[in-house]
Amino acid sequence: GQQLNQSPQSMFIQEGEDVSMNCTSSSIFNTWLWYKQEPGEGPVLLIALYKAGELTSNGRLTAQFGITRKDSFLNISASIPSDVGIYFCAGVNTDKLIFGTGTRLQVFP
């Protein structure tokens, strides 16, 4: 089945640093979603994007829906230890949700 390419695969950063990750596809999507998964739990929705070019924020998180509709970006500003987890992008195409491979984020104090 189709999957989205997410990069980087993992990041090890110091508390206070900004983080950027992205998700790319060969297909066009109508909606982009970003999820966070903490150890031992299921993914939780962070941000949803519905329009090409859209930029949406949720606290220290900002995500963008790429103009080509084939990519999306997530930025986390001033990272803190509780940002640790795996971040997944997901694209929506005709009501089918396709997940990226995930970016594992580790934050050191």
Add this chain to the structure above:
Amino acid sequence: EAQVTQNPRYLITVTGKKLTVTCSQNMNHEYMSWYRQDPGLGLRQIYYSMNVEVTDKGDVPEGYKVSRKEKRNFPLILESPSPNQTSLYFCASSLSLRVEYEQYFGPGTRLTVT
């Protein structure tokens, strides 16, 4: 409290021994689905259900069965488990098929097939 529950949370079994992982939601959601999560592959959809008695295959349905006899329950059945089905499984539900509605995920079931 609105939630999706899965049981068991952990399961170790042997090849060929039928098993069922239960999933239940208390939000009156129409849409439910099962995913498996494997390292480096993200989440892949196994089966989904748009409503009672309506189910359809996702991306990786081989070796799995589901049923939706009641709105709140969506069990995942492995008739003859094999080692390649060792994985972390998530059940999810949402208000409707339109995925703009947030999907709520269960806590996961870690299955090991030896």
